[in-house]
Every structure is written in C-alpha cells, then in structure tokens.
Amino acid sequence: MRDTTIAMRRQAFLSILVTLAVVTAAGQQRTAPAADAQFPAYRAPHRPDGHPDLSGIWQALVTANWDLQDHEAQSGDHPEVMGAYGAGPAGQSIVEGGEIPYRPEALAKKRDNFAKRMQVDVSDDKKWHALGDPELKCYLPGVPRATYMPFPFQIVQGSNSTILIAYEFASATRIVRMDWKQESPADAWMGWSRGRWEGETLVVDVSGQREETWFDRAGDYHTDKLHVVERYTPASPYHLMYEATIEDPNVFTRPWKIRFPLYRRMEANLQLLEFKCVPFTEELLYGAFRKPTAR
Amino acid sequence: MRDRVIRVMALAVVSMAIAFAVPVAGQAPKKYSPPRTPWGDPDLQGVWNDATSTPLQRPGTVGGKEVLTDEEAAEFQAALAHDLTRDRRDGGPEVDVNRAYNDHWMDARRLKITADRRTSLIVDPADGRIPPLVPLSPERQQARAARAAAAARFQAGLPNDHLDMSLPVRCVIRTDSPPYLPTIYNNDFQIVQSPGFVTIAPEMIHSARIIPVDGRPHLNKGLKQWLGDSRGRWDGTTLVVETTNFRSDDGVIFQNANPATFKITERFTRVAADALNYEFTVEDPTTWTKAWTALIPWNKIDPAEQMYEYACHEDNFDIIHFLTGARKRERSGERR
Amino acid sequence: MGTKRPGFLAGLCVLLALAMPASAHHAFNAEFDPNKPVRFHAKVTKMLWVNPHVWIYVDVKKPDDSVEEWMIEAGTPNTLMRRGFTKDSLPPGTEVVVDGYQSKDGSNRANGRDLTLPNGQTLFLGSTGTGAPYDVKKK
Numbered sequence: 001m002r003d004t005t006i007a008m009r010r011q012a013f014l015s016i017l018v019t020l021a022v023v024t025a026a027g028q029q030r031t032a033p034a035a036d037a038q039f040p041a042y043r044a045p046h047r048p049d050g051h052p053d054l055s056g057i058w059q060a061l062v063t064a065n066w067d068l069q070d071h072e073a074q075s076g077d078h079p080e081v082m083g084a085y086g087a088g089p090a091g092q093s094i095v096e097g098g099e100i101p102y103r104p105e106a107l108a109k110k111r112d113n114f115a116k117r118m119q120v121d122v123s124d125d126k127k128w129h130a131l132g133d134p135e136l137k138c139y140l141p142g143v144p145r146a147t148y149m150p151f152p153f154q155i156v157q158g159s160n161s162t163i164l165i166a167y168e169f170a171s172a173t174r175i176v177r178m179d180w181k182q183e184s185p186a187d188a189w190m191g192w193s194r195g196r197w198e199g200e201t202l203v204v205d206v207s208g209q210r211e212e213t214w215f216d217r218a219g220d221y222h223t224d225k226l227h228v229v230e231r232y233t234p235a236s237p238y239h240l241m242y243e244a245t246i247e248d249p250n251v252f253t254r255p256w257k258i259r260f261p262l263y264r265r266m267e268a269n270l271q272l273l274e275f276k277c278v279p280f281t282e283e284l285l286y287g288a289f290r291k292p293t294a295r
Numbered sequence: 296m297r298d299r300v301i302r303v304m305a306l307a308v309v310s311m312a313i314a315f316a317v318p319v320a321g322q323a324p325k326k327y328s329p330p331r332t333p334w335g336d337p338d339l340q341g342v343w344n345d346a347t348s349t350p351l352q353r354p355g356t357v358g359g360k361e362v363l364t365d366e367e368a369a370e371f372q373a374a375l376a377h378d379l380t381r382d383r384r385d386g387g388p389e390v391d392v393n394r395a396y397n398d399h400w401m402d403a404r405r406l407k408i409t410a411d412r413r414t415s416l417i418v419d420p421a422d423g424r425i426p427p428l429v430p431l432s433p434e435r436q437q438a439r440a441a442r443a444a445a446a447a448r449f450q451a452g453l454p455n456d457h458l459d460m461s462l463p464v465r466c467v468i469r470t471d472s473p474p475y476l477p478t479i480y481n482n483d484f485q486i487v488q489s490p491g492f493v494t495i496a497p498e499m500i501h502s503a504r505i506i507p508v509d510g511r512p513h514l515n516k517g518l519k520q521w522l523g524d525s526r527g528r529w530d531g532t533t534l535v536v537e538t539t540n541f542r543s544d545d546g547v548i549f550q551n552a553n554p555a556t557f558k559i560t561e562r563f564t565r566v567a568a569d570a571l572n573y574e575f576t577v578e579d580p581t582t583w584t585k586a587w588t589a590l591i592p593w594n595k596i597d598p599a600e601q602m603y604e605y606a607c608h609e610d611n612f613d614i615i616h617f618l619t620g621a622r623k624r625e626r627s628g629e630r631r
Numbered sequence: 632m633g634t635k636r637p638g639f640l641a642g643l644c645v646l647l648a649l650a651m652p653a654s655a656h657h658a659f660n661a662e663f664d665p666n667k668p669v670r671f672h673a674k675v676t677k678m679l680w681v682n683p684h685v686w687i688y689v690d691v692k693k694p695d696d697s698v699e700e701w702m703i704e705a706g707t708p709n710t711l712m713r714r715g716f717t718k719d720s721l722p723p724g725t726e727v728v729v730d731g732y733q734s735k736d737g738s739n740r741a742n743g744r745d746l747t748l749p750n751g752q753t754l755f756l757g758s759t760g761t762g763a764p765y766d767v768k769k770k
Binding site for chain 1: 494507511512514520609618
C-alpha cells in the first residue's frame with residue numbers, strides 16, 4: 001500500500017516536473033510559434049512595427065496544382081502528342097486528413113470537371129466558363145491555388161498596412177489590406193484579402209472570389225460561397241509554413257485544411273520574370289473563329 | 296510680353312493653389328520633404344490616380360500658350376464636361392454607335408486639367424509636341440503598314456483573327472506598360488515599398504512592377520519582357536527608374552519605337568502629402584529626332600476608395616463578338 | 632453655357648485621343664452595327680459584374696408576347712462603382728428602356744447607349760448623380 005502511494009507520489013511529482021518543463025518551454029517560445037516537428041524553434045527578424053518580415057521570393061514544391069489529394073503519376077490528356085511532357089507526377093495529399101470532405105452529390109461535378117479539363121468552348125458568352133480548367137486558359141488562379149502553382153511569387157511587405165503579393169503566373173497580384181473592415185464591393189478572381197497578425201503568423205481572410213476558379217487540375221472546385229483563411233508562419237530563415245482553411249457549404253461537408261512549406265528562393269539576384277500566358281492560349285480559344293482563307 | 300504676363304499669372308495660380316492646399320504638381324517648390332519609410336527611403340506608398348484631360352501634346356489651337364489662365368481653365372473644363380455629358384444625336388449612326396462609350400464609362404477625374412494648367416503633358420521639347428520621326432527603315436515602314444492595315448480591318452469590323460487586334464484589346468498589356476499615360480478609366484496605381492524594393496501595381500491590367508533599388512544589374516540582354524526590366528535608384532527624394540529589355544512585339548513600346556535603341560527613364564517625386572510628380576523621358580534615335588519628356592501629376596485618392604482588381608482576359612467576350620461578327624458578315628457578303 | 636468657346640476647345644476629340652494610348656479601348660463600331668439601332672422596353676434579369684465590361688441581361692417582350700433575352704454592354708465595374716453605380720443598382724425586375732445598336736453578328740447583344748429608368752432618369756448620359764453639371768432633356 002505504501003509502495004503504491006510512493007509510486008503514485010513519484011508519478012505525480014514527475015507529472016508536475018514535466019508540466020513545468022512544458023510550461024517553461026512554452027514560455028520561452030512565447031515569441032515563437034509552437035515548433036513544427038520538423039523545424040527547430042525559430043523567430044524571424046522583426047520589422048520596426050514589431051511584426052515578422054515575410055518579404056522575399058517564395059515557392060511551393062508540392063504537386064498540389066495537379067491534385068490536392070494523393071495522386072499517382074499519370075499521362076495527360078493528349079499522350080499521343082505530349083508524351084512524357086504532358087504527364088503529371090505523383091504526389092502526396094496536402095489535405096489534412098488526406099481527403100477533401102465533398103458532399104456526395106457534389107463529387108459528380110468534380111469528375112465532370114476533370115474529364116473536360118482540356119476542353120474549351122467560348123462561342124457562347126453564357127457558357128464561357130462552363131468547360132475547361134481556368135489554368136489552361138490562363139485565367140487568374142484564385143487563392144489558395146496561386147500559392148502552390150509551380151511558379152515563384154514575391155511578398156512585398158509594405159510599411160503602410162499593405163502587403164502586396166505578386167505571382168509570376170499570369171502576373172497575378174493581390175493587395176492584402178491589413179486590419180481592414182470593409183467587404184469587397186465586387187467579386188474578384190484573386191478575391192478580397194484582409195490581413196492581420198496573430199503573433200508571428202500573418203493571417204489573411206480571403207472573401208469575394210469568383211466562383212469559376214478551380215483548386216487544381218483534378219477538377220476540385222467551389223461555388224461563390226467559398227471562404228479561405230490563410231496562415232503564413234516563418235519556420236526558418238528559408239521556410240514559411242503555409243496553411244489554408246477552406247470552406248464552402250455548398251460543396252463540402254465541413255471546412256478543411258491544406259498545409260505545406262514554402263521555400264525561399266536563394267539564387268543571387270533572383271527576380272520574378274513574366275509568365276504572361278494570354279498569348280499562349282489565344283489559338284486554343286479563338287483559333288476557330290479565324291477567317292477561313294487567311295494565313 | 297504676353298508670354299511673360301501668362302507666366303506671371305501661371306505662377307500666381309500656382310501660389311494660390313499652394314495657399315489653398317490644392318494638389319500641386321509640376322512647378323511645386325522644393326520645400327516639401329516626404330516622410331520616410333522605417334528603413335529611410337522616401338515614402339511614396341498609397342493609391343494614386345493620374346486621370347486628366349490635359350492632352351499629351353499641345354494642340355495647335357492654343358497659339359503656343361504653355362499654361363492656361365484660371366479663367367481659361369475653368370471654361371475648358373466646363374465645356375468638356377458639357378460636351379461629354381450632353382445628349383447628342385447629330386453625326387449619324389456611325390458616330391452615334393461610338394457615343395455609347397460615353398461619360399458614364401469614364402473616370403470623372405479626367406474632366407480636370409492638371410492643377411498647374413499646362414496645355415500639354417509634354418514639357419520638353421518646348422513646343423509640347425512629340426518630336427518629328429526619323430525616316431524609318433523599309434522594314435519598319437512595312438511593319439507599320441501591316442499594323443495599320445490590321446487596325447483598319449479591326450475598325451471596319453472585319454478582323455481576320457485575334458492578331459488583328461491590339462495588345463490592349465487582347466488583354467495582354469494595357470496601361471501597366473511604361474510610360475504610364477492617363478486613359479479614360481482605371482487610372483489608379485498602388486505603390487508598396489519594402490527594403491530594397493519599390494513596387495508599382497497599376498489597376499489595368501494588374502501587373503506589379505517590382506523595382507529593385509539595391510543597385511543590382513539589369514537582366515542579361517537575352518531576357519526580354521512585355522514590361523521590360525526596371526531598376527531604380529534614389530536621387531534625393533526622387534525615385535529614378537530605368538527600364539530596358541523590352542520585347543520586340545508590335546505595340547509593346549509606345550508609338551512602336553525600336554526596342555533595340557529605345558530608352559526610358561521615369562522619375563517619381565512626392566511633392567505634397569497627396570501629390571506625386573511622374574515624369575518620363577523617352578529617347579530612340581532610330582524613331583524620334585530627339586528625346587522628349589512629359590510630366591503627369593498623380594493625386595492620392597480618397598482613403599475610403601481602393602484600387603480594384605481589373606481582370607481582363609478572363610471575361611473578354613468582345614474578342615469573340617468581333618470575330619463572329621466578321622465571319623457572319625463575310626458569309627453574307629457585306630463589306631462594311 | 633458659354634456662347635463663345637475658347638479656341639483651344641476646337642478639335643476636342645483629337646485632344647483627348649492624344650492624351651491616351653490610341654488602342655487602350657476598342658471603338659464600338661468594330662462590334663456594333665450603326666445600321667441596326669435598337670430601342671426596346673425590357674426587364675433586367677441579371678448583371679454580369681465583370682471586367683472588362685459589365686453586361687446587363689434583359690428580357691424583352693416581343694409583340695407576339697414571346698420573350699427574348701438581350702445582353703447590353705456597359706462600362707468597367709471599377710469605374711461604375713466609383714460613380715456610385717453598383718451591381719445592386721439595377722435589381723432583377725427593374726423595367727428599363729434600352730437605346731443602343733445591335734451587335735454586328737446579329738445576335739441579341741447591344742451596346743447600351745442609353746438606359747432609361749421608369750422614373751425617367753437616363754443612366755448613361757450622366758444625369759443621375761455622376762457629377763455632370765448639365766441636365767439631360769430626353770428628346
């Protein structure tokens with residue numbers, strides 16, 4: 001009986017010690033976020049305004065632009081022309097829990113999107129967006145897809161409560177208005193971004209996105225009820241940890257999250273170049289309307 | 296004598312404008328010292344608007360006058376507002392079709408001439424006009440003729456294909472390509488700065504020019520871009536930007552100057568809390584007989600306003616309308 | 632209104648053309664047909680609030696009581712919003728009179744030269760709070 005009590009007391013004592021250690025560690029890390037298992041605790045340099053500096057050129061290395069969920073390598077839509085050029089790589093899901101929680105009745109449209117991802121028909125204004133992956137047509141990709149396109153982007157953290165994010169793909173641009181109350185007066189392809197700081201994390205609320213964007217080439221989609229909240233947290237001098245919570249009650253049974261690191265591009269004198277892809281799509285979109293005898 | 300009177304009056308106008316804290320640009324005194332960013336660069340940040348009705352070139356009808364009087368300016372603006380907003384049915388249907396592109400479409404701020412009341416945006420040469428062209432090589436003349444033919448087909452409603460349309464109509468570039476010129480709408484620019492960079496994001500079409508000010512060299516000559524490659528440096532409180540590496544497609548450079556010999560330098564100077572001078576100098580010895588410079592005032596917009604997204608290609612239905620209209624009329628044998 | 636215009640106002644269109652890139656926008660007569668003016672009473676069904684142009688969808692009742700859908704081209708939403716005209720300014724069901732020119736390809740599209748509201752206000756000629764100093768007298 002006594003041994004048990006001693007054992008219990010020792011256990012209790014150890015528990016207290018562990019708790020104290022954890023609390024102390026947490027206290028020491030109060031100026032840094034809870035460390036990701038892969039990253040040692042890190043606190044980014046701060047700007048004079050007291051917030052971390054996220055400026056720089058960043059890029060994702062995940063294959064989410066092909067498919068957010070687990071995917072095997074596969075040939076593209078026209079292997080007889082494209083061969084290995086057109087094939088997509090394998091990749092692991094960046095969705096927390098692995099799967100996107102679709103409403104069962106909403107899955108059919110995803111499959112339909114995927115089947116028709118390379119079909120376009122712009123002959124009827126009202127059906128302009130009915131077919132085809134918007135990326136194929138060089139349309140602005142929306143958020144969060146712009147973050148994991150295989151192109152770099154640059155965060156320009158202004159000193160006037162404005163953060164500009166410039167994406168190489170299609171010269172897409174976002175203005176993140178810090179601590180801004182107003183709603184968007186109109187829908188936009190890149191949405192309406194309002195940011196705030198939570199400790200070391202930049203949190204961006206994105207509303208008012210055009211419903212026509214897709215999340216990936218697999219046909220994952222949303223409606224005009226889409227609401228996205230992003231979190232950018234410095235994880236090392238060379239990494240930002242990116243997280244986005246996505247909700248759309250029309251399509252999904254609950255909000256869901258994606259998460260992956262962003263890598264700082266380290267080449268000396270690197271700059272965003274142009275990927276103004278409109279001219280690459282014009283033949284695809286407009287070629288059928290050419291004068292028959294010309295050229 | 297008359298010129299001197301005008302100059303004195305112009306200065307009086309400018310002084311009055313300062314006294315009444317009207318946005319001042321052009322002849323502003325050097326007294327204003329812009330605030331600095333936390334890292335010490337002059338702070339140009341904010342959303343600016345460059346709409347104006349002052350023409351790029353001085354019209355022949357002002358008798359060489361460089362600056363309007365107060366009275367002349369007020370009358371010009373009133374007449375302009377009237378012309379653009381009155382109901383006009385004269386001119387026949389051809390003219391009337393285009394009048395649907397009317398005042399409701401346009402930035403209301405473009406009814407105003409610049410605060411310094413100049414009669415042209417061009418300040419050098421002194422006559423306020425683009426210098427004469429150098430005789431063009433046969434190749435360039437041919438290229439010009441081909442472009443003119445394509446434009447004529449487009450204007451007639453009979454484009455062969457999308458390539459008969461201009462880069463702005465195709466939504467490739469618009470007013471985001473330097474030099475920045477005022478246009479009928481969406482004349483907004485947002486400037487965001489961070490250490491080592493000044494970024495200018497025009498509203499139309501949303502491309503951000505991220506300008507390093509850290510002294511790094513330009514891209515190598517082989518890398519060409521639609522908006523060129525910009526490098527900036529501070530000259531006192533003025534941001535001086537030089538842009539090179541333009542692509543050689545038709546229409547990339549203003550007035551189809553020659554990208555191989557074209558040079559552009561822009562200067563951004565904040566002259567008041569809510570006013571910025573934008574000045575550009577362009578030269579191309581194979582296009583113009585001399586360099587020329589224009590000065591365009593930018594005014595800070597109402598803080599309650601914002602710059603909005605201008606997506607262009609995404610819903611550019613008109614391209615199809617132009618083409619299907621042409622095809623239909625060709626089939627029915629119409630030539631107008 | 633002044634009866635005498637200063638000399639520099641001559642050739643106004645030329646001045647304005649010189650101030651802007653020549654091809655910053657397209658001329659309407661490349662797309663719409665001067666020989667096909669249209670004018671009809673219609674009911675707004677929706678507004679496509681997009682760049683580069685807003686499109687106003689209207690239902691037009693024909694003499695035989697059938698209904699035709701037309702699409703009316705308007706300005707860029709960014710500018711319209713700044714002039715106080717928003718995507719909620721013409722709710723579905725609003726009765727309007729449309730004055731314009733039909734698309735060259737013969738489809739049910741027109742450029743919106745005038746849009747007259749039931750109370751007589753004309754939308755596109757600046758008489759509804761757009762800052763124009765002159766009233767428009769409907770012909």
